[in-house]
Amino acid sequence: MTTTWADFEAAERDFATVVRERFGAYRHHVLATLRTGGAPRVSGLEVDFRSGEMWLGMMHGSWKARDLRRDPRFALHANPGPGTGMDGGDVRVSGRAVEVTEPEAVARYAADAEPPEPFHLFRADVAEVVRTTVEGDELVIQLWRPGQPVRTVRRR
Template sequence: MSTHTGTNWGVFTAAEPELAKTVEERFAAYTHHVLATLRRDGSPRTTGLEVRFLDGELWFGMMPDSLKALDLRRDPRFALQANPGEGTGMGGGDVRISGRAVEIPGEDTRTRARYAEEVEPPEPFHLFRTELTEVVRTFVEDEKYLVVHVWKPGEPVRVLRRT
């Protein structure tokens, strides 16, 4: 798969299981996270979102005709920031996922039903699976280093350390 189209969560997990586990734990720590999409004029829009990791995919479910769903239909690029929680503790660090959202059409009743079994969304709903283009984790190590892990499809994790 070429890097410009991204890859799914399962491929990322197989390639980098430790980083994937940490990222999933950060998202599991809180229910609501921040999704950035692009408005019609190209400016960013940030909104709250619940996400699900299910069957090797990262899923976004959205209310019908929500602005974020309409944004993604028009331009599928997104950035997703895990809720940092209260204070400065951020166990596991700060994590962000970038990529493209691919809408699952209403006719794909099997996929939508499988998602609905786990999530019980209101009907109707928009369902998007994600294609990852980047996963980033930033954390403080030994109280003196800022460490950044950057993963992109087809590449090993790059580790940057700053004092």
């Protein structure tokens, strides 16, 4: 089952807004992919939200694009920002990256987003969204998965 960003927003509008704002606070984030041998690779990445999708665009032929073409599983960590405050919490999205190769779809995206060309374009099939914050002396973890409401866990 494919879960778009719009599906996540429809299921949990308030939580999706907080997560999207957290990604919007900074331009560059950290993408984790899997290398051929299974070891993790982390790379910088810009994230774009358009037309109900979370888009992952990257340089043509980049290692992260090669990784995702071979094994689409990813984890994406929002930039924590300067210092240790992590205003808005620590946010992560994981799932599968679906490469978009249809020329018309790529052209529409390029016309709107104006990325450096050539580029690879992937849309996120969202499998899990996690936000971690500190409230007083508690660690608060919010977790969403498709078909389930947001679950909140508090730890001291």
